[in-house]
Amino acid sequence: MLEPTLNNELPEIPGKRYFTIGEVSELCAVKPHVLRYWEQEFNQLNPVKRRGNRRYYQRDDVMLIRQIRSFLYEDGYTIGGARLKLVSEKQAPAVESAAEKTTATDQSLVRHMINELETVLSLLTVKK
16 A cells, blocks of 8 residues: 555556445555545445445545545645635535636726726826
């Protein structure tokens, strides 16, 4: 098993649709019992369960597990802190897209304000 700080040296994720818990354990360098525990702690981690309660993880699940592993083992977050970090990162793209929509309007407003300030400055320098 890899050292906790070697997240960037994890094996490449194969191009499969579903992975067993054993495969995910090897891909993420986390023991199966830890994966089962994380399922209880992180609502975002919800593998498909089929006959006999066998877990099948998808590629997104594997990426999420690697992210959780990074938060806990490399960044030193607690379980609660990692949970909050995941929630805040999921909301961040929505905030960014809203900011991108208003960027053009904000830029035109800033240009207008700069023009007004330059006009006021020119009036003040003329009166001296």
